[in-house]
Amino acid sequence: MCARTSLNEKRVLTISALLASGFAGGGLLLGLFVGSLVIVFDGVYSLVSLLLTLLSLAVSSYMRKPSRGEFQYGKAVLEPLVIMIKATVILSIVSYSLYSAVAAMFSGGREVDPSIATIFGLVNVIGCAYAWWKIAKSSKRFSSGLIDAEAKQWKMDTLLSVAVTAGFVSAWAMTLTPWADYAIYADPMMMILMSFYFIKVPFDMLRGAVRELLMMRPSKEICQLVGSEIKALNPQSPSMFKLAGVTKVGQELRVRVDIHSSSAQLDVKHLDRARQVLKNKLAKLSLDLNLTMNIAN
Missing domain, CATH: 3.30.300.20 (K homology (KH) domain)
Known part of the structure; x- marks a missing residue:
């Protein structure tokens, strides 16, 4: 990897880490305050994204240093290894969230204040969409698996925020109808529906990383x-x-x-x-x- 690409990779990952830290703190605090399973998941996902971004930064920095003979075939193998760790962690979070959502559906749902949650969702959509656009643009300019994986993380976070906002708007609208009693099921139902999509993206990342680690045929x-x-x-x-x-x-x-x-x-x-x-x-x-x-x- 050339020095210019390495420096740009470090810059993009640093920006991603700073953005993820803000969304993680806000999501966790508000999610616990309003009692929303989906917002808590969004905050936890952002927090894990931050930790995984810091891991990517550490590996990116390490790959720029001389190998000193430890890696006889170079350090390229570290990139798919980091992506595999990212995908595995995200899959674990989604699986646990899906289990919690199903449990909530069978235990009477979850009551959430849709007005506060909707405002938070709109802020999240704008912020995450900007981060996704910025990092995806960098991924096209600089060939880097770490930046590409980062762009996929922000894509998932943006879609999550869109789904959360749409779900809470729907839940608020439902409270104005004769089916208001069913609004308490909106939060866990959103989590279940989103999980089916969220499982696919990290699974594809994991499959691609494992193929590279096993040195299988590329695309x-x-x-x-x-x-x-x-x-x-x-x-x-x-x-x-x-x-x-x-x-x-x-x-x-x-x-x-x-x-x-x-x-x-x-x-x-x-x-x-x-x-x-x-x-x-x-x-x-x-x-x-x-x-x-x-x-x-």
């Missing part, structure tokens, strides 16, 4: 691009280049190429030129290329 787009660029080398070369393996670990793209040649000797200058051409072609992926060329028997 179809990456495989197709790498394969086509290696095939493009063959018409220009007396040797035949064949893709032997490709995997993505964090921001590192590891490509292994087998060289088949009918000649007893290989031209080193020709191989160096082919290596440079391949590096230039794959630079469009904005990943750190680790290219290995082997002479096949």
Whole structure:
């Protein structure tokens, strides 16, 4: 990872941590005050987001330091490891919140003051949407798995805030109808409905991180691009280049190429030129290329 990307990553993660700390404190205090399961969940989620962001900051800072031989294959593996931890923690929170919401539904619901909760929800929607937009914009400019994971966290927080606000507006409207007695079920019902979506996002993050840690095949787009660029080398070369393996670990793209040649000797200058051409072609992926060329028997 280049120094510029590392500095921008640190700056974005620091901004995210500051924003998360404000939402965490406000959500927890108000949620406990009005007795809302959903607002408490929003506050706990923001607090966990803050802790996970601090973890990302620590890992990002550590990855910029020399490895001193501890990591023989580089520190790229730390990025999917952090994302896996984030996804696991978020999944645990959502699962527990879903259990609490179901329990509340069967124990008579929860009575919440919808007016205060709605005002808080509107403030949260604006703040979280701004944070999501800001970090997602940075994620597009700077290729970083940590920033991308951070953007997904804020996306979930924004959608949560929108759902909370819409739910409390609906609960308030229900109090004005003949079904006012059922308004107490609005809070746990919102939590149940949101949980089905919230489980999917961290599950996808977890699956992607585990695939990288196990060095499995990356996305179809990456495989197709790498394969086509290696095939493009063959018409220009007396040797035949064949893709032997490709995997993505964090921001590192590891490509292994087998060289088949009918000649007893290989031209080193020709191989160096082919290596440079391949590096230039794959630079469009904005990943750190680790290219290995082997002479096949």
